[in-house]
Amino acid sequence: MGLHKGNTAQYELRDGSKIAVLGGGPTGSFFSIFALKMAKMMGKEINVTIYEPKDFTKDGPGGCNRCGGIISELLLQTIAVEGITLPDRVVRKGIHSYKLHTNHGTVFIATPAFEKTIATVYRGGGPKGMAGGETESFDNFLLSRAAAEGAIHVPLRIERVESRGKPVLFSQNKEVMEADLVAGCFGVNSTTGKIFEEMGIGYKQPSTSTAAIAELAMTEEAITECFGNSIHLFLIPDKDIKFAAMIPKGQFVTLCILGEDLSPSIVREFLERTLVKSVLPSSYSIECSCLPRMNSGAARRPFADRVVICGDAGSTRLFKDGLGGAYLMGKAAAKAAVFQGVGEADFRREYYPVYKSIIYDNLYGSFLYAVIGQYRRWKYLTKAMIEVVRKEQRDTDNTEKILSNILWDMFTGNERYKNVFLKSLKVRMHIDMWEGLFKSLLRRDDAER
Amino acid sequence: MLKGELGRNYTDGEIIFREGEKGEVMYAIQSGKVKITRVTSSGETTIATLQPGDIFGEMALFDRLPRSANAVALGDARVLSIDKKKLFTTINRDPTLVFKILEAMSHRIRSLNEELAKLRDAKAKVVKVCPDMKATCGMILDQAKEFVKAENGSLMLLDDREKKLVIMAAFGSDRVEKAHLSEGYGIAGDVLKTGMAELINCVSSDRRFVRSPIEIGSMLCIPLKCDQHIQGVINMSHSSENHFSLEDLSIMNSLAFYASLALQNAKNFASLRKATDGVLIHATLLNEYAAEVD
Ligand SMILES: Cc1cc2nc3c(=O)[nH]c(=O)nc-3n(C[C@H](O)[C@H](O)[C@H](O)COP(=O)(O)OP(=O)(O)OC[C@H]3O[C@@H](n4cnc5c(N)ncnc54)[C@H](O)[C@@H]3O)c2cc1C
Numbered sequence: 001m002g003l004h005k006g007n008t009a010q011y012e013l014r015d016g017s018k019i020a021v022l023g024g025g026p027t028g029s030f031f032s033i034f035a036l037k038m039a040k041m042m043g044k045e046i047n048v049t050i051y052e053p054k055d056f057t058k059d060g061p062g063g064c065n066r067c068g069g070i071i072s073e074l075l076l077q078t079i080a081v082e083g084i085t086l087p088d089r090v091v092r093k094g095i096h097s098y099k100l101h102t103n104h105g106t107v108f109i110a111t112p113a114f115e116k117t118i119a120t121v122y123r124g125g126g127p128k129g130m131a132g133g134e135t136e137s138f139d140n141f142l143l144s145r146a147a148a149e150g151a152i153h154v155p156l157r158i159e160r161v162e163s164r165g166k167p168v169l170f171s172q173n174k175e176v177m178e179a180d181l182v183a184g185c186f187g188v189n190s191t192t193g194k195i196f197e198e199m200g201i202g203y204k205q206p207s208t209s210t211a212a213i214a215e216l217a218m219t220e221e222a223i224t225e226c227f228g229n230s231i232h233l234f235l236i237p238d239k240d241i242k243f244a245a246m247i248p249k250g251q252f253v254t255l256c257i258l259g260e261d262l263s264p265s266i267v268r269e270f271l272e273r274t275l276v277k278s279v280l281p282s283s284y285s286i287e288c289s290c291l292p293r294m295n296s297g298a299a300r301r302p303f304a305d306r307v308v309i310c311g312d313a314g315s316t317r318l319f320k321d322g323l324g325g326a327y328l329m330g331k332a333a334a335k336a337a338v339f340q341g342v343g344e345a346d347f348r349r350e351y352y353p354v355y356k357s358i359i360y361d362n363l364y365g366s367f368l369y370a371v372i373g374q375y376r377r378w379k380y381l382t383k384a385m386i387e388v389v390r391k392e393q394r395d396t397d398n399t400e401k402i403l404s405n406i407l408w409d410m411f412t413g414n415e416r417y418k419n420v421f422l423k424s425l426k427v428r429m430h431i432d433m434w435e436g437l438f439k440s441l442l443r444r445d446d447a448e449r
Numbered sequence: 450m451l452k453g454e455l456g457r458n459y460t461d462g463e464i465i466f467r468e469g470e471k472g473e474v475m476y477a478i479q480s481g482k483v484k485i486t487r488v489t490s491s492g493e494t495t496i497a498t499l500q501p502g503d504i505f506g507e508m509a510l511f512d513r514l515p516r517s518a519n520a521v522a523l524g525d526a527r528v529l530s531i532d533k534k535k536l537f538t539t540i541n542r543d544p545t546l547v548f549k550i551l552e553a554m555s556h557r558i559r560s561l562n563e564e565l566a567k568l569r570d571a572k573a574k575v576v577k578v579c580p581d582m583k584a585t586c587g588m589i590l591d592q593a594k595e596f597v598k599a600e601n602g603s604l605m606l607l608d609d610r611e612k613k614l615v616i617m618a619a620f621g622s623d624r625v626e627k628a629h630l631s632e633g634y635g636i637a638g639d640v641l642k643t644g645m646a647e648l649i650n651c652v653s654s655d656r657r658f659v660r661s662p663i664e665i666g667s668m669l670c671i672p673l674k675c676d677q678h679i680q681g682v683i684n685m686s687h688s689s690e691n692h693f694s695l696e697d698l699s700i701m702n703s704l705a706f707y708a709s710l711a712l713q714n715a716k717n718f719a720s721l722r723k724a725t726d727g728v729l730i731h732a733t734l735l736n737e738y739a740a741e742v743d
Contacts, residue, residue: 041548076455077531078539080477083549085502085529086455088480094454115457115530335545 011305011343013180015045019337020169020179021151022158022192024052025065025123026323027311028185029142030330033084035183036149038338046338048150049177051169053157056124056140064124065139065187066213066292067322068247068256070095070231072413073117075324084145089136091119092249097230098411101275103237104379105386107393108230109404116229118412120249127215127252127287135250138323161195167306181342183333184309185326188293193313202301203309209296212257214267214289216246222281223248232279233411235376242319242369243376244270245411246279252287258319264291295322298359303347308333310351315358318365321413328354365417368410368424384436391432402426455479456529459522465506470516472509474530478502481526486519494702497557498523498695507550510536564700567596572707582606585715586617589708590683594620596704597697599685601663605637606673606681606712614638614681622663623684635659637682640670644679646705648698650691666690671701675709680716683708 013019019035021028032048039046056063069092076086094116100107111117121138122130147153160170167182168175186192193205218226227248234244241259257266267289270276298315302308310329317325329351336350375381385403392401406423409415415423456479459465465476468487476483478501485497485505496518499505509516510533522528540546571592586604593602601621605614614637616623636657640647652658652665668686672679683705687693 037548038545074535074539076529077477077535078546080529081504081531081536081539081546081549083502083552085477085479088454091454094456113457116455117529119455331543331545 008341008343011341011346013039013044013046013338013342017044017046017180018177019046019048019181019183020158020167020177021048021050021183021185022161022169023185023187023311023313024050024054024056024143024146024153025139025185025187025311026142026326027187027313027330028052028183029139029146030327031183031185031310031334032146032151033142033149034331034334035338036146036151038334042338044338047152048146049152049154050143050146051154051156051158051171051176052143053155054124054139055155056137056143059125059130060128061288061290062124063137064122064126066189066290067123068213068245068254069121069123069138069249070245070247070321070413071119071121071138072321072324073111074414075321075327076117076119078324079327086119086121086138087136087141089134090121090138090141092122092135093120093229094118095120095229095231095248097228098408099230099232100389100407100411101232101234101236101279102376102382102386103275104383105390107386107389107404109389109393109408110230114229118231120231120247120254122249126249127217158192159195161199163199163201167199180306181337182307183337184307184313185311185330187312188295193299196307196309196313199304199307201304201307203304203307204300206295206299206313206315207297208293209259210261210291211259211294212255212262212264212266212289212291214255215287216253216255216280216284217251217287218253218281218284220251222284223251223253226279226281227253231411234276235372235382236273236275237377240266241270242373243411253284258294262291264289294319298355298362302355303344303351305344306342308337308342308347308351310355315355315362317358317413318362318417319369320365320411324413325358328358361417363417364421368417368420371424372410380437384439387436387439388432391436403432456527459526459528461522461524463522465520465522465528466516468516468519472506472516473533475504475506475510475533475536476520477504477529477531479527479529482523483526483528484521484523486521487517488519495695495699498699504531504550504553507554560696564703567700568703568707571596571704582712582715583617585711589704589711590618590620592708593683593685593701593704596700597669597685597693598687599669599693600687601665602683602685604673604681604683607641607679614641617681621686623686636668636670637684640672640682641679644672644674644677646671646698646702648693648695650693652686652690664688667692669693669698669701671698671705673705673709673712675713680709680712 021032028050032050036048054063095118096114096116097108097110123139124137143153156171158169158171161182162168166178166180169177184196188206188208196203197205232246240262241257244257247254257270295312295316299309299313302314310333311326312322314329316322332351332354336347340346340350375385388403392398392404402423406420409420478499480501483499483505484495486493486495505520590602590604601623603616603619603623606617608615636655639657647670649655649668652668665686666689668684671683673681
């Protein structure tokens with residue numbers, strides 16, 4: 001592997017070609033669904049086997065690929081057009097708005113007509129004791145869709161991949177398959193990346209940071225009263241925390257804290273803050289918490305002859321809409337394999353541009369988060385921002401609502417970062433911001449006097 | 450209980466979009482059903498009935514013309530809207546996104562083609578000027594039998610003078626039923642009054658149902674309308690419940706349109722013949738009288 005350059009017939013998928021998918025999370029399932037769909041369109045009968053040891057119907061950490069579980073508006077709409085509509089049993093709550101909390105005020109941004117365009121889901125069976133019943137996890141739903149397209153799910157963990165012209169997969173020290181293509185969709189929360197690094201194809205795992213997740217149990221009435229159909233975001237001046245979100249789901253609220261290498265005590269510390277307490281009901285309990293790894297940079301060389309690596313194991317959208325990234329990359333890799341071939345050159349031509357576009361877009365993202373970081377840190381900037389958004393929300397004739405839209409797109413992952421950046425260049429917004437800043441400074445002067 | 454969450458709720462009969470409106474979004478059905486209707490000179494016609502997972506409203510996005518039909522919630526429905534600008538930006542990045550839309554459109558064109566071919570055939574057979582009313586009714590019912598699978602069927606016409614429905618043609622157990630129903634009596638009588646086609650999935654629980662020795666689980670009852678004048682009804686029934694589909698209802702509605710024309714033709718022809726016969730008799734009598742006088 002890694003020896004052949006250029007597209008030759010040997011890299012074309014044919015009837016009977018075998019694809020091994022390592023990991024049945026969203027990326028693995030999206031890859032499999034599209035590879036099978038597209039192969040059918042081309043009149044090819046390929047075999048797709050998904051290796052995934054987790055049982056996504058199980059409750060507790062064993063069945064869960066830990067994440068906030070927000071399905072962005074963009075992803076929901078796109079997969080609906082693809083014919084994948086999320087059934088009610090998968091959606092834990094429909095979201096129509098965001099509430100942004102800062103130490104200097106709160107703003108509320110909603111969709112037009114309060115249409116619930118964002119979904120919250122569980123990736124596994126949910127917190128302990130929740131399994132069964134009428135609900136289904138997002139990962140299980142997607143894996144079942146892949147199986148319905150014809151993929152075979154094998155509940156094994158792959159421990160070694162050897163290159164013998166074609167990749168050969170091993171589990172429990174036994175050879176399980178010689179594949180025409182291996183799709184590495186193993187995320188960043190296992191040691192599998194090492195297996196691929198050791199293959200000598202030049203792959204280098206992405207950089208990661210630690211995030212924190214906790215499930216807060218409370219009554220449904222409390223959730224309706226305190227959260228409604230809104231995701232609550234916290235922008236607070238804390239050097240460790242970039243931002244935090246509380247995501248309502250049935251009888252639980254998922255707390256997600258993103259920052260730089262967080263420690264286990266972060267959840268309790270966060271919940272002790274006055275601002276946070278003012279949002280929560282008086283009675284709730286922490287059902288579980290974890291510190292998953294989060295992709296924070298792109299992997300090097302995510303493809304070679306007969307190998308493609310996608311989803312979190314490659315690159316993903318910075319801080320947002322990782323599941324949207326899983327869809328984009330899973331589909332792009334499937335398209336390359338079916339329509340072009342499984343050689344390095346095929347992936348370079350068809351897959352790499354999508355991969356790179358995510359990396360470039362994240363550069364705009366980093367810049368925007370840096371700006372938001374400043375807003376978070378400087379009281380008067382925070383106040384000015386709140387002032388402008390409030391004004392935009394009050395003004396029903398103002399259809400542009402630039403800053404509200406920017407914040408919405410940033411936090412919902414609804415728009416590429418580049419487009420958000422371009423929106424932020426609009427002069428009107430800057431005039432409003434200066435006006436807001438001026439007003440909050442004036443108020444300070446008044447107060448001081 | 451699971452509460453439906455995503456999208457926007459529409460109650461039964463609520464309009465999602467109207468014919469002639471500008472189309473800025475397309476839709477995906479999350480739950481419930483949506484019917485696509487058009488208003489024609491003979492009333493509202495349902496073109497399609499869509500199910501969860503189906504997409505609709507995409508035509509106006511692609512041809513940039515006003516909406517070509519109405520979309521109405523059939524029962525409570527929940528629908529997710531998909532913004533045109535975002536959709537096209539995504540398609541621009543990944544043109545394979547239109548595969549599914551193309552597939553849905555091809556499906557629709559294919560079933561329209563099939564329906565059109567069937568109707569052309571039916572029209573050719575049925576709209577022939579046929580002088581005999583009973584023969585015309587028989588022909589219409591034969592055609593209906595080809596369109597939907599039913600165990601029993603009948604075509605009843607309204608006797609304007611007696612205000613009664615009279616069976617003109619029948620098959621299956623309906624053949625032995627010699628009932629003459631009064632207007633407004635039973636399901637058929639009701640359809641005659643309202644002029645609305647009905648699909649009844651469970652006949653026994655319909656309070657208008659008039660008990661009969663024949664075992665009927667489900668039925669279709671379609672009015673025969675011509676220029677808003679209702680001439681009669683076609684009944685198709687089956688012993689099992691939930692036997693007929695909304696597609697059956699739709700194709701029978703289309704057939705009923707041509708059938709009404711054919712019946713009107715037959716009626717016109719019959720009265721024309723009566724009139725000519727009258728004239729002929731008069732002429733003969735006059736002739737004879739003239740001969741006698743001579
Ligand atoms: C704190 C946090 C919050 C987040 N919140 C959101 C959010 O709200 N919305 C959003 O869109 N994204 C969110 N993300 C990002 C999102 O979780 C990821 O982008 C997404 O899970 C990536 O999917 P994946 O399939 O690539 O990887 P994963 O979901 O990690 O799945 C990888 C799968 O591979 C399997 N696997 C690993 N090794 C092997 C092996 N050797 N053999 C077989 N199988 C193997 C694992 O069991 C696992 O099931 C969040 C991430 C974090 C850390």
